[in-house]
Amino acid sequence: MAKEGARGGTMGFPALEPRGRRDHVAGGNAVRESVVILGIETSCDETAAAIVSNEGTVLSSVISSQASLHAKYGGVVPEVASRHHLELVVPVVRESLSEAETSLDDIDAVAVTQGPGLVGALLVGLSVAKAIAWSRGLPLVPVDHLQGHVASLYLEPDPVEPPFLCLLASGGHTLLLAVRARSRSERLGTTLDDAAGEAFDKGARLLGLGYPGGAALERLARGGDPDAFRFPVARLSGLDFSFSGLKTALLYTLRDLGEEEVGRRKADLAASYQTAIVSALVGRARAASKQTGLEKIAVVGGVAANATLRAELPEARFAPLELCTDNAAMIASAARYVERLPAPGYLGIDAYASVT
Ligand code: KG4
Numbered sequence: 001m002a003k004e005g006a007r008g009g010t011m012g013f014p015a016l017e018p019r020g021r022r023d024h025v026a027g028g029n030a031v032r033e034s035v036v037i038l039g040i041e042t043s044c045d046e047t048a049a050a051i052v053s054n055e056g057t058v059l060s061s062v063i064s065s066q067a068s069l070h071a072k073y074g075g076v077v078p079e080v081a082s083r084h085h086l087e088l089v090v091p092v093v094r095e096s097l098s099e100a101e102t103s104l105d106d107i108d109a110v111a112v113t114q115g116p117g118l119v120g121a122l123l124v125g126l127s128v129a130k131a132i133a134w135s136r137g138l139p140l141v142p143v144d145h146l147q148g149h150v151a152s153l154y155l156e157p158d159p160v161e162p163p164f165l166c167l168l169a170s171g172g173h174t175l176l177l178a179v180r181a182r183s184r185s186e187r188l189g190t191t192l193d194d195a196a197g198e199a200f201d202k203g204a205r206l207l208g209l210g211y212p213g214g215a216a217l218e219r220l221a222r223g224g225d226p227d228a229f230r231f232p233v234a235r236l237s238g239l240d241f242s243f244s245g246l247k248t249a250l251l252y253t254l255r256d257l258g259e260e261e262v263g264r265r266k267a268d269l270a271a272s273y274q275t276a277i278v279s280a281l282v283g284r285a286r287a288a289s290k291q292t293g294l295e296k297i298a299v300v301g302g303v304a305a306n307a308t309l310r311a312e313l314p315e316a317r318f319a320p321l322e323l324c325t326d327n328a329a330m331i332a333s334a335a336r337y338v339e340r341l342p343a344p345g346y347l348g349i350d351a352y353a354s355v356t
């Protein structure tokens with residue numbers, strides 16, 4: 001049986017026709033190569049573009065991170081992010097085409113993140129995507145950023161097939177999803193306050209590490225004792241998360257210890273704090289898996305890059321490391337299961353800031 005969604009027509013949408021510039025001869029027969037999608041992602045502080053085939057092969061994935069520009073403010077400054085997206089988006093798209101050894105002539109659809117995210121940042125990507133689609137007579141595919149993270153699992157060479165229980169843990173969101181098919185999922189739980197990545201970032205900030213702090217906190221934690229301090233894991237009924245109490249607990253612990261002791265025990269503090277976040281994620285993911293009967297667990301989003309989380313949930317499938325944090329390959333991947341909009345209808349679509 002053909003893999004679900006392997007061709008544009010399987011999800012009930014009309015199949016995209018390849019534009020016919022990529023014909024080559026194999027074994028004496030002219031073989032038409034796959035449809036290719038240009039993906040653009042500008043929802044936060046990564047300007048990214050990627051070229052992905054309809055079969056899910058990543059032909060290129062270019063990411064320009066602005067993180068170091070925002071580091072001195074301790075977080076992303078929306079206005080600064082928008083301005084940098086404006087400067088970077090065209091060179092990044094050009095580089096994605098050149099790395100894939102292709103040109104706009106070969107592109108069959110333009111996929112772009114519509115939300116959730118910073119509206120000013122999203123509008124840069126959306127405007128560029130509309131301009132490219134309009135000037136080339138291509139369909140536009142507006143993609144939800146969270147569906148994009150899930151679709152990072154559907155890329156070659158080792159895609160994860162639904163049904164599965166998905167833990168999405170990023171800087172902006174922490175969700176448990178029952179993924180029934182590539183185009184169909186339902187939300188089981190979310191965070192009531194901070195996202196898991198945000199908890200990492202806030203903890204890292206309190207420990208004097210830079211922004212974004214998840215990876216830095218993980219590095220510091222490697223030399224520490226995860227049992228040295230007991231940080232509370234919120235006990236909520238159901239499948240929701242809460243991380244804001246954890247950050248406050250760290251703040252009070254640092255205050256009580258005093259500067260000198262904190263300096264000596266930083267690695268222990270980082271390891272214990274990380275353990276509290278990871279055990280909340282692992283506990284809820286396993287509970288959701290049990291509750292739904294979805295035995296396969298998959299983990300996506302920036303926090304999925306965390307080695308302790310990977311070690312503590314060995315039965316789960318994790319998105320490839322390079323696809324955990326924001327990228328455009330996942331956006332192009334998700335576009336394969338979203339309705340394509342013809343011109344001129346897409347010209348009127350707007351970005352959205354929050355989860356719909
Ligand atoms: O998915 P992502 O790139 O952006 C959002 O959609 O939010 O996730 C970024 C988040 C940041 O909070 C960052 O600190 C966290 O993912 N992160 C990590 C690690 N790498 C990135 N958290 C823990 N351990 C890591 N190794």
Ligand code: ZN
Nearest residue numbers: 149170325326
């Ligand atoms: Zn993201």
